[in-house]
Amino acid sequence: MFINAMNKTLGYPSIKDSLVLPFATGMSLTITLLTLKSLNPAGEYVIFPRIDQKTCIKCIYTANLKPIVVEPSIVGDELRTNLDKIKELLSDPELRPKILCVQSTTSCFAPRAYDSVLEISQMCKEFGVGHIINNAYGL
Numbered sequence: 001m002f003i004n005a006m007n008k009t010l011g012y013p014s015i016k017d018s019l020v021l022p023f024a025t026g027m028s029l030t031i032t033l034l035t036l037k038s039l040n041p042a043g044e045y046v047i048f049p050r051i052d053q054k055t056c057i058k059c060i061y062t063a064n065l066k067p068i069v070v071e072p073s074i075v076g077d078e079l080r081t082n083l084d085k086i087k088e089l090l091s092d093p094e095l096r097p098k099i100l101c102v103q104s105t106t107s108c109f110a111p112r113a114y115d116s117v118l119e120i121s122q123m124c125k126e127f128g129v130g131h132i133i134n135n136a137y138g139l
Helices: 025-039 054-062 083-091 117-127
Strands: 045-049 066-070 073-075 078-080 099-105 130-134
Touching: 025 054, 025 099, 025 130, 045 054, 045 083, 054 066, 054 099, 066 083, 083 099, 083 117, 099 117, 117 130
Parallel strands: 045 066, 045 099, 099 130
Antiparallel strands: 073 078
């Protein structure tokens, strides 16, 4: 990993480390999942706030992991991240040791809103779980 000075310029002052991978989205996500798996061999599940893009789910299976799909909540005319369900999963004492990470995304199609990455990051930090943010097509 490398320290990215652009994080502060782009409005992400709390990010200390980031890694930019020069691959297509699926390969980047798969390699990231496999790296996390090498650091946590007991991890077998990826909490995945549902987004209807095939690449996101295919990379979980390619890394020989199992998705726990979290359906979004309806808020007004948008589909938004179901933070309560994610916290419920992270809080489960039997499931928690087997959770490798939460994989969220910032780019999606209406009526689905982008994931609440800040809130998810805070939960992941609280529970000691990795957080992968798929920022394909983002800054």
